Amino acid sequence: MNGEPVAYHPDDSVVHRLHPVTKVVLLVCCILGAYLAPVPVLLALLAALAGAASLAGVGRAVGRAAVPILVPLGVGLLVIHGLFTKGAGVALLAVGPVTLWREGVLYAVSFFGVLTAFVLAGLLFVTTTHPKKLMVSLTEKGVPRKLGYVFVASLQLVPDLQRRAGRILDAQRSRGLDTSGSPRNRILALVALLTPLLIGALISTRTRSLALEARGFSIEGPRSSLYSLVESPLDHALRVAAVLGVVALVAWRLV
Amino acid sequence: MADPTESGYLDRVRREFTTQTWVLIPMGVALSVVAAYVVNVVKVPFLYLDALGVVLIAILVGPWTAALTGVFVNLVEGFIVNPTFWAYTPLQVAFGLAAGYMARRGWFRRYWKVVVVGLVLAIISIVMGAPITVLAFGGVTGTGSDAVTAFFRATGSNIWSAVVGQTLVVEPIDKVVTALLAALIAERIPARYRPETAAKVLDRDR
Numbered sequence: 001m002n003g004e005p006v007a008y009h010p011d012d013s014v015v016h017r018l019h020p021v022t023k024v025v026l027l028v029c030c031i032l033g034a035y036l037a038p039v040p041v042l043l044a045l046l047a048a049l050a051g052a053a054s055l056a057g058v059g060r061a062v063g064r065a066a067v068p069i070l071v072p073l074g075v076g077l078l079v080i081h082g083l084f085t086k087g088a089g090v091a092l093l094a095v096g097p098v099t100l101w102r103e104g105v106l107y108a109v110s111f112f113g114v115l116t117a118f119v120l121a122g123l124l125f126v127t128t129t130h131p132k133k134l135m136v137s138l139t140e141k142g143v144p145r146k147l148g149y150v151f152v153a154s155l156q157l158v159p160d161l162q163r164r165a166g167r168i169l170d171a172q173r174s175r176g177l178d179t180s181g182s183p184r185n186r187i188l189a190l191v192a193l194l195t196p197l198l199i200g201a202l203i204s205t206r207t208r209s210l211a212l213e214a215r216g217f218s219i220e221g222p223r224s225s226l227y228s229l230v231e232s233p234l235d236h237a238l239r240v241a242a243v244l245g246v247v248a249l250v251a252w253r254l255v
Numbered sequence: 256m257a258d259p260t261e262s263g264y265l266d267r268v269r270r271e272f273t274t275q276t277w278v279l280i281p282m283g284v285a286l287s288v289v290a291a292y293v294v295n296v297v298k299v300p301f302l303y304l305d306a307l308g309v310v311l312i313a314i315l316v317g318p319w320t321a322a323l324t325g326v327f328v329n330l331v332e333g334f335i336v337n338p339t340f341w342a343y344t345p346l347q348v349a350f351g352l353a354a355g356y357m358a359r360r361g362w363f364r365r366y367w368k369v370v371v372v373g374l375v376l377a378i379i380s381i382v383m384g385a386p387i388t389v390l391a392f393g394g395v396t397g398t399g400s401d402a403v404t405a406f407f408r409a410t411g412s413n414i415w416s417a418v419v420g421q422t423l424v425v426e427p428i429d430k431v432v433t434a435l436l437a438a439l440i441a442e443r444i445p446a447r448y449r450p451e452t453a454a455k456v457l458d459r460d461r
Binding site for chain 2: 069118126146153154158186187195201
């Protein structure tokens with residue numbers, strides 16, 4: 001966890017207003033497509049993703065989240081393939097014992113393009129899709145409601161538990177907990193930090209399950225929702241186009 | 256022991272999922288995500304602990320709940336940390352099932368047995384994780400482990416053996432520590448806060 005967590009950016013752009021299920025379909029198709037596509041199609045996909053991000057007004061947020069994810073991946077690819085995948089043996093650059101091979105660099109760059117599409121598609125989805133609306137739309141499509149609850153509750157619990165972890169860390173340090181020193185000490189420090197965290201969380205689950213039961217969590221039957229989600233013709237068109245695009249790429253690969 | 260008929264088995268799975276279970280799953284998910292944050296603060300090398308919540312749920316509730324927790328750990332990490340986590344979801348599911356079944360059979364009752372559980376998780380991680388890393392990410396993970404992969408590449412290994420070599424170095428450490436931490440933490444839970452479904456851990460209730 002370095003930097004700020006990725007989060008939903010509330011807005012009312014065309015991308016935000018797409019039905020969440022449409023965005024799930026687009027996300028899956030973008031990721032599959034990125035792995036299947038030849039380079040020109042991949043570049044078009046990247047351009048489309050960047051365009052959609054700026055259209056949705058999340059260009060900066062997506063960029064800021066993407067850089068710390070993509071830079072280590074890119075450096076890793078360049079080192080692991082650029083330096084060691086010899087291929088036909090054409091050197092791009094040689095500094096002392098280190099040689100950058102042409103074939104390896106080409107492989108690294110094209111693979112980096114695929115990963116960029118993967119990460120951009122994921123971040124665009126996350127920044128423009130309200131988790132609760134996603135849950136409601138998936139429940140409407142037949143996903144069990146309890147799974148939706150788990151998803152939204154997990155997302156909400158993370159910052160809560162993280163705050164609690166920070167407080168426990170301060171409290172244990174003020175009682176003399178050593179969080180530096182030998183690996184053994186550090187692992188024991190982890191026990192001293194995580195045990196109160198878990199016990200606190202377990203105590204709160206008791207209250208939480210009583211609260212949920214009191215609100216009819218395990219009752220079967222239809223529910224009404226605060227959000228009304230509409231599927232526009234644009235949604236249908238995009239879903240069909242995305243699926244056809246992936247089918248076309250699979251066909252192209254097989255031929 | 257389990258009822259041999261299929262309906263008996265499904266009943267056992269269904270009995271795992273009470274309202275309290277549904278509340279424990281998000282807690283396990285959040286604990287896995289936050290453990291990664293705590294490790295970052297305490298700074299132990301080669302430790303990720305992103306399976307800790309899953310293993311704890313495996314001990315406290317059971318294999319199927321832990322598998323479901325695993326799905327959501329990576330789904331949620333993909334949402335708030337890094338979308339590439341989505342690709343590794345099958346690993347967490349397998350961790351949950353393996354740790355859950357081993358917990359029910361008493362594999363968390365002695366320290367050496369807990370180490371074995373950790374090694375089993377490490378094997379799962381190597382067998383399932385290395386193909387994902389190579390095929391979906393070209394052999395990189397975007398973490399410090401890539402330095403180990405680069406080292407193996409420098410010794411002349413191809414990309415498959417380099418990634419397997421990297422996971423052989425990193426995974427046993429992370430997974431054994433994860434299993435031991437899960438056992439130590441589960442043991443310290445006061446009896447009145449332990450879920451009724453909890454498996455026996457370390458020397459408790461011998």
